[in-house]
Amino acid sequence: MKRRIVLRILSALSLSGLAKHTLAQSKNPKGAKAVEELQKNWKTLLADGANVETSTEPLKLSKDEWKKRLPPQAYDVLRNEGTERAGSSPLNDEKRPGVFVCAGCNLPLFSSAMKFDSGTGWPSFFTTIPGALGTSRDFKLILPRVEYHCARCGGHHGHLFDDGPEPTGMRYCNNGVALRFIPKTGKA
Numbered sequence: 001m002k003r004r005i006v007l008r009i010l011s012a013l014s015l016s017g018l019a020k021h022t023l024a025q026s027k028n029p030k031g032a033k034a035v036e037e038l039q040k041n042w043k044t045l046l047a048d049g050a051n052v053e054t055s056t057e058p059l060k061l062s063k064d065e066w067k068k069r070l071p072p073q074a075y076d077v078l079r080n081e082g083t084e085r086a087g088s089s090p091l092n093d094e095k096r097p098g099v100f101v102c103a104g105c106n107l108p109l110f111s112s113a114m115k116f117d118s119g120t121g122w123p124s125f126f127t128t129i130p131g132a133l134g135t136s137r138d139f140k141l142i143l144p145r146v147e148y149h150c151a152r153c154g155g156h157h158g159h160l161f162d163d164g165p166e167p168t169g170m171r172y173c174n175n176g177v178a179l180r181f182i183p184k185t186g187k188a
């Protein structure tokens with residue numbers, strides 16, 4: 001237990017360096033260019049005629065409206081900043097081409113090309129669709145963490161860490177229940 005606390009403190013401390021870690025400063029310019037391409041071309045992984053939100057105009061609903069709209073587990077994560085049990089989401093093993101949208105409002109957040117296997121038990125991504133997420137700091141583990149949420153409905157999705165793969169070095173640790181996956185072809 002003690003060791004776990006120490007590790008938590010170390011990982012929270014390393015977040016202070018997060019802002020400095022940008023693609024422009026990447027030691028791997030070729031990789032950075034590839035990430036920019038993924039961000040620019042994410043729609044090539046979107047299924048024809050998929051029902052997704054194209055505007056980030058804020059969606060504001062009352063607590064009761066969200067409760068009606070979302071299954072209890074998704075409500076807990078998206079509206080109460082809950083965390084699903086590690087390894088519980090089928091999206092951990094989702095490897096098909098496609099797009100991940102917000103389960104609250106259908107805004108596209110990540111493409112399958114941005115996903116990697118972090119081994120943490122939560123779907124993880126090294127970059128996002130531009131403009132899809134906002135961030136804030138939370139202090140739930142006493143030390144600050146970077147929380148991120150959907151730019152449209154404000155729904156909580158997960159936390160951002162700086163131990164992801166190069167060239168971004170970022171790990172968006174996302175709750176699977178807050179996402180809906182739309183495969184490029186075939187059934188969801």
Ligand SMILES: [Zn+2]
Pocket residue numbers: 102103104105106107150151152153154155
């Ligand atoms: Zn949303």
